[in-house]
Structures are given as structure tokens and as C-alpha cells.
Amino acid sequence: MExxxxxxxxLTRLLDAPVELVWEVxxxxxxxxxxxxxxxxxxxxxxxxxxxxxDWEFTMHGPDGTDYNNKNTFxxxxxxxxVVYEHVSTPKHLTTVTFEAQGDKTVLTWHMLFESRExxxxxxxxxxxxxxxxxxxxxxxxxxxxxx
Numbered sequence: 001m002e003x004x005x006x007x008x009x010x011l012t013r014l015l016d017a018p019v020e021l022v023w024e025v026x027x028x029x030x031x032x033x034x035x036x037x038x039x040x041x042x043x044x045x046x047x048x049x050x051x052x053x054x055d056w057e058f059t060m061h062g063p064d065g066t067d068y069n070n071k072n073t074f075x076x077x078x079x080x081x082x083v084v085y086e087h088v089s090t091p092k093h094l095t096t097v098t099f100e101a102q103g104d105k106t107v108l109t110w111h112m113l114f115e116s117r118e119x120x121x122x123x124x125x126x127x128x129x130x131x132x133x134x135x136x137x138x139x140x141x142x143x144x145x146x147x148x
Contacts, residue, residue: 007116015141015144017105025144036136042060052075056071057071083095084096091114097110
């Protein structure tokens with residue numbers, strides 16, 4: 001099996017919400033628009049067909065006024081367990097998010113696999129993707145806490 005560690009971003013976090021609620025806020029465009037992205041970003045969800053083969057298009061609005069258009073295709077959707085999507089706009093990557101129930105909490109693992117080490121280095125350097133991923137998950141956790 002190929003070693004891909006040099007082109008991966010991965011984060012595991014224990015969320016303060018049951019898996020069904022975590023899944024709900026991930027699977028619904030109405031919810032995901034409220035927490036997606038790094039601190040200070042807002043979102044416009046244009047289309048989200050949450051099923052294998054379905055497209056997800058949205059624009060992230062940066063705090064400086066810059067818009068970031070994103071297009072994804074869902075590869076795998078297993079309710080309350082796993083979402084896999086391909087980010088087909090640049091920078092291309094494959095993201096796998098797993099949800100594991102632990103009582104009334106959820107272990108979330110977010111794994112992003114980029115096409116090359118150089119591409120990963122670029123998104124970390126230019127877009128601070130590593131920090132953004134942490135902020136994204138923290139924003140989701142706060143959104144979950146406020147929904148209970």
C-alpha cells in the first residue's frame with residue numbers, strides 16, 4: 001500500500017454531541033452553511049445533493065471580501081458513519097469524514113488526501129489549510145453545542 005502521509009491533513013476530535021446530531025448538521029445545507037469554514041467565513045450553498053454521485057457547490061465568503069468557489073462530488077455517504085467527497089475544484093483532494101458514536105458524544109475524524117506533497121504544502125502555506133481545518137471543526141462543535 002502506498003504511503004501517503006506526506007500529502008495528508010488529518011484531524012480527530014471528540015465532539016460534544018450525539019452522532020445523529022453531528023450527522024444532521026453535516027448532511028443539511030441549512031446547517032452546514034452556518035458553521036463551514038475557518039473563523040470569519042460565511043457561506044452560500046448553491047446546491048447540495050447529499051448522496052453518492054451528488055454534487056455540492058458553494059461559495060465561501062472570506063472576512064476580507066474574497067469569494068472562494070468550491071465544487072465537490074460525493075463519493076460515499078453512509079448515514080451516521082462516513083462521508084467521502086472529492087473536491088473537484090482546485091486544489092483537488094479527496095476528503096473522508098468518519099463519525100463514531102461514543103455515548104452522547106461523537107469522535108469525528110477528518111482526513112484530506114491531496115494529489116501531491118507539493119500541493120499540500122501550497123494549501124498550508126497559502127491558505128493555512130491546517131489551521132482552517134481545526135477552526136472548521138471547532139466552529140462545528142460550537143454550532144452543535146448551541147443546538148442542544
